[in-house]
Amino acid sequence: MSTIIAGHVQLQEDIERARRALVDAGFDPDRVSGFYVSQPGQHDSTPIGGDHLLSPGAKETPEGVVKGVATGGAVGVAIGAATAPVTGPLGPIVGGLVGGHVGSLFSFSKMKEAGEPEEGGTGENRVPPRLTGMLVAVAFDDAGMEGKAVDILRQIGAQRIERAQGNIVDGDWADFDPTSRPDVIA
Template sequence: MSLIVAGRFTTFPAAEAAAQTLFERGFVEEDVTLFFVNPPGQHSRHALDHSPHVTGAPPLHATTGHGATIGAAAGAVIGAAIFMAFAATLPVVVIAAGVGAYLGLQVGTHLQTRRAHAEHHDRVRREFRNSGVVVAVHVCNDNQLDAAAILREAGGTDLERASGHWRQGRWADFDPTTTPVPLGDLNQQHA
């Protein structure tokens, strides 16, 4: 496994300028690579990819339980109460309760699903890498802080340290869905 330091840039020209600075300060081309990372949740958007951690929000059946039940119960009570207030016959009250339950079910399901989608996207933003151009540098223990400082000075954000396979001048096993390991002190200095 190789030691890798990486930083995120908003544009390719900014990333290329950072790479040029790395070259000027003694890093060789085969130890520096640039690549684009898609926005969180858009990695491997492929019909064969069924990973719940990568694709969109959780499945509908996992998100609608309590909201649908509460909505149906509240709708049934409200529907029955409205028609009972007008002294409707028992069949009309039962039909009103059924219609109210159905409408309440729809509203409850919608609200619960929206909340689950929002929670999912918040989790994605916290756990995955942000979108942008990544400059990754194959380093050793002696020069890892130098590489990180150069990336930070060049405008890099979300600096991270990784252990991975570096092959033929690139980070061969990079996975955008893994949680990055931040370089704490250097990230805080840039903020």
């Protein structure tokens, strides 16, 4: 694995300018990559499409809904049983169904706000995702080349410059993960 420095640019022409500037500065042309990063959720990373099998931040949802349905159902059955002399044998059944539904809706009040960490979690929701748009990247093995790569990307107007580890081969960042959290350095 090599060090990769990447930056977001506005236009395809910016990628070509960056490629020329990086090669002129001594970087290997086969280790320079330029491509478009699509919007979060549209990377087709899972067998059913999308980026994640479960939405980040929704890990506790199934457990919360089950608790809400169970609690609401139990309360509904108890109320329905208490009203059985008036409502008949359907009272506990209807009470349980209505209580379960109300309980499942109550579980939504336990949902987190955007950016709020998981219970006992690491707070990974707080790191903003990689930006959509054109990305130009260069890989190198000599640590002394990092400053040069950052300077060149700044000179061509790159924004949100990030550092990563990976492999660029024949102009393709082979192990690029669009869903990974970027290590923004400039």
